[in-house]
Amino acid sequence: MRDQILIDKQELTFGNVTFMSILTPGHSPGNLSLVFPVFEQGVPHIAGLNGGTGIPAPKVDREKKIVHQIADHALFQADLLSHRQPDAANPFVIGIDDVQNYMKFNALCTNVIAARQGMDLDV
Template identity: 30%
Template sequence: MAVKDGDLLALGNTRVQLYVTPGHTPGTLSLIFSVYDQGVEHKVALWGGTGLNFGPDRQRILTYSASAERFRGLAKAQGADIFISNHPARDGARERLPMLKQRQPSQAYPFVVEPVEVQGAFELLRDCSYAQALQLDAKKH
């Protein structure tokens, strides 16, 4: 299926917002959708392109940084309180998944964090990739 930036995909009662976030690859998609835990709605920001999987391509790195900043704003506007990456080693999923088996009904869902932490994840992606571009600039001079 072909999608455009901002398209909405309906999966039963779940609505998934699709955003084009190029950088990792030109067609990377990142998603925002709701999940529910004990009747409480949470917003998931799923970053679709963790990592710079290419060489020293300054423009592509800057595109990645800009995509991270744009998606940060989208996640903030929707109050995202869950950050998930396309790589489970990057978002704490490896540590959090086992917590689900031991979770008691009164305990918080292990993936839920303060929205400021979600913002921080995207700031880190934005800033670290931007620093890579600056490093390339420094090597030229």
């Protein structure tokens, strides 16, 4: 596949999986996230990969600022997933209400950080 420039809500298919791109500008204007179907024990769900919603910041030690593992407990959830019983729930399947709450909270945090840095974001 050749390089492509994706636009908001453009679909991109690899094999039998179709991803939808969602523009999520924050730390850069062209930042995007991906939404795609997944299945857990035959039950369909929608998964999303957040491309980042940060705001511009000076270079820092990136390893000290990685929030993915703490913002959504990804490392803990992955450990639970690898040790769960066959009938136990998938810790990454959280439901639409929790996803919406996470996104609202994330937007609020971004606005607070931006305001502290003298920026006015329309998030």
